[in-house]
Amino acid sequence: MPDCNKLNQCQFFSTQLRILPKTTEALRQKFCHSDPSQCARLQVAQSGLPVPKDLYPNETARARRILLGGQATLAGASPH
Numbered sequence: 001m002p003d004c005n006k007l008n009q010c011q012f013f014s015t016q017l018r019i020l021p022k023t024t025e026a027l028r029q030k031f032c033h034s035d036p037s038q039c040a041r042l043q044v045a046q047s048g049l050p051v052p053k054d055l056y057p058n059e060t061a062r063a064r065r066i067l068l069g070g071q072a073t074l075a076g077a078s079p080h
Contacts, residue, residue, distance in 0.1 A: 004036035012041055015053060031057035043067065 004010070010032075017024040031039040040063035044051045047067055055062060 001035060004032045004039060004042055006036075006042055006045055007032045010041060011053065012055070012057065027057050 013024055013028060017027070031042075036042055038060070039057045040059045041051050041055050041057050043060070043063045044055065044066050049066060052066070055066075
């Protein structure tokens, strides 16, 4: 499977997990390289909705709530 097409634009890894390099690499491997379709951030971004800055790639249940509600959470949002 190809890498995520948002990998170079995703703000999550540069803002949320800078101090946890092993966790960052594990999440990046799973959601950016192995199976991007499972990434909660990508799911929201592909819908055209703003992506909350604090949305973790593994928070698919939260992504579903965002998609059903048609809006991002109060934590702030970014285009990716």
